Amino acid sequence: MDVAVLGASMTPFGTREPWVRELATDAAIACLDDAGVDPSALDHLYLSNMASGEFEGQTGVMNAVAHDIGAVPAYTQRVGQTSASGGAGLYAAWQSIASGASELTLLVGAEKMTQQSTGEAGDVIASLTHPAEYAHGVTLPSFAGLTARTYLERYDAPRESLAHVAVKNHQNARRNPDAQFQKDLDIETAMSSPVVAEPLRLYDYCPLTDGSAALLFCPVSVAREYTDEFVVLSGVGGATDTHVVHERDDPTWMSAVANSGRQAFEMAGCGPADIDVAELHDMVTLLEILQLEAFGFAERGEGWRFAVNGTTALDGSLPVNPSGGLKARGHPLGATGVAQAVEIYRQLLGKVDGRQVDAERGLTCNVGGFGNCVTSAVLEVAE
């Protein structure tokens, strides 16, 4: 059964006063309003979230949201896949409709992080690592530093090429009123910012973020009963890589991205050449580059050129992260994969002010850990 996306919403991302339950409820209600659907009609409600218990001592958020928005007795379930929880929620929502188990599914992704220090939040996220890694005090940014050194050395890529990704995504975020960062960045500032994990610096990384995003799904066969403005979730894929990062044959090759992308492309009946716009998981600048290579947009070792030569700019041949990406829109862990699809949904329907691109088919990629678990999705304009 083909799956349609009927509506979308997101709260502003950034440092927000509401806690995760309120953030999720706000996005859920806005999404239902966007589609003009009554909450009592929902069959399933999925809540993507990585660590609300650890971040704020709040569990059971999916049930709280179902109650608060008037969706009881809808079936509800939390979807957790670390920082890929939003993408995994997209997969779960697709399954619920495609299987026939639900005829109307709401997906909400939410996380509240900024009440913690960078060190504390980083440790919550690092708790996903293997004991043999965690004992050494690894963080996700440290994996990025280790991998960036290998990539830059092996492919003789200039250090500035990473800064170009950050500058591009900040420029895009300036055009997104819901983005966390509303200021331009220049190469010199990025290159001289404080070191986080050599050779990477502060502006290579995404910030801590609070926020929520939501999407509403139904079978394509009944979508026009709700609206003429919908998009089709034509492909989804999910895959894993080694839990222990150093056990990979080549740490610069994101095999779970390649495998999940292959599944999503196959289901959608398309390939990378058919993608007009992409929202990739730029937790760190390097990851946008590695995903361009793993999906087949760029040859291995060549992805760094795309932000430098403008290929991935808003007016380039493959706009990447028009929302500002994790880097500048922000990265509220469980909400990110949902927000990526919200951006593609709006781009495909021509609903974006100031950063609209010409697109009929878009791609999302949500990464858990340092490529440990990945979901990819293809969305396209309804025929």
Next chain:
Amino acid sequence: MTERASSTDRDVEHHQLLAHGCQNDHFTVPGHPRCPACGEPQEKTLDLTKKTGIVKTWTRVAATPPGVREPNTLAIVEFALEVDTVSMLGGTIEQVSLGEQVRPVYIDTLRDADESVRQGANQSWGGFRFEPVSPDE
């Protein structure tokens, strides 16, 4: 150490750096109940405690979680085996460089478990860091 302890915990308890391998000579550090490459049980070990390896990459982390030294220098080190190689992550005792030869040194407490998110009883907190091998050795 309980019977449920992982191979990582047992290795640390014995201050040994062991690569764990299957009948097809696939080795990993740490070990796994089944070989990640072929699914066979990992039933043999190679002792790397007295071996030296090569630094494949390294980073110095300026912003570290509570209970972790700051800065925290980490490296991925590759050990040559008879038929393959095996890599592992570890901290370094001194500054290292790409391609440098290093040896493992056992450290009782790598980070302060009381300050970590993970429960202290969840895992072992000792392990191996690396130090450069002098060219004269």
